[in-house]
Amino acid sequence: MLLPRAEAEEYASWFKALADATRIQIVSLLARRHAPMTVGEIVAASGVGQSTVSHHLKILAEVRFVLVERQGTSSLYRINEACVSCFPTAADVVMGNPVPASPACD
Amino acid sequence: MLLPRAEAEEYASWFKALADATRIQIVSLLARRHAPMTVGEIVAASGVGQSTVSHHLKILAEVRFVLVERQGTSSLYRINEACVSCFPTAADVVMGNPVPASPACD
C-alpha cells in the first residue's frame, strides 16, 4: 500500500540532485555544450566559487548525471545523456511504473 | 549561455517538491488510489504526525501535484494527474526543451 521507505528515499535522492538552482544551471550548461568542460570553465560560466562548483559536481556525479574523466591536471566533466533520459519522471515514480535502476545508467 | 537564474529556480522548485521521501510516499499513495483521501486517512497510512502530513500536502499543492477540496470538516486531497504528467523530465530541463508552464496544469 505505502511505498517502501527505502524505495522512496532512492527516488527522492534523484530528485534532490536537481533540487537546486545552481545544479540546474550547471547541468544545463554541460548539456548545451556537447563537449566536456573543465571545472575552471564551469566556474567562469556559473558565477559561483570554485569549491562550490566542485561540491555540486560531486553531487551530480554521485547520481550519474555527469561523468568525470581526469586529463592532466584538470577534470573533464560531461553530461551523461543516457542517465538523464532514464531519470524517472514524476509520473513514473508516482504511478508506480517500473523505474530503471541507477547502475543501469552509464 | 547560462540558464537564467529565475528559470533555474523555478525548475528547482518543482524537483524540490519531490525531493523528500515522505512526500514521495504521500504522492504515490494518492496516485495508487484513484479516489480522494482525507488528511486523516493519509496520516494513518503514512506513519508520520498530522501536522507533518498537512505541511507536506501544502507543499505538494503549491506546485499543483495534488488538488484539495474541502468537504464538511475534512479536506479531500487527490492527485493531479495532468500536472504530474506534465512535470518536466530531467532531460527536458537539461536539454532546454520547452517545459509547460506551471499554471497550465489544472
Place this chain on the structure above:
DNA sequence: ATCGTTAATCGACGATAGTCGATATATGGG
C-alpha cells in the same frame, strides 16, 4: 451555543544543505 472532530497554523528543535575562504592534493613542466 456548546461540544467534538478534523485540519491548518505556530513555535521550537535538530539535522541537513549551500556557500565561502583556506588548505591540501595531484599533475605536469622547467
Place this chain on the structure above:
DNA sequence: CCCATATATCGACTATCGTCGATTAACGAT
C-alpha cells in the same frame, strides 16, 4: 626537485527543511 596550476577537501557559518507537540480555526451535530 621545486614550482605553478587545477581541482578536491576541510572548517565554519548561515539558511532552509523535516518533524513534533500544542494551539487555533472551521465545521457539523446535538
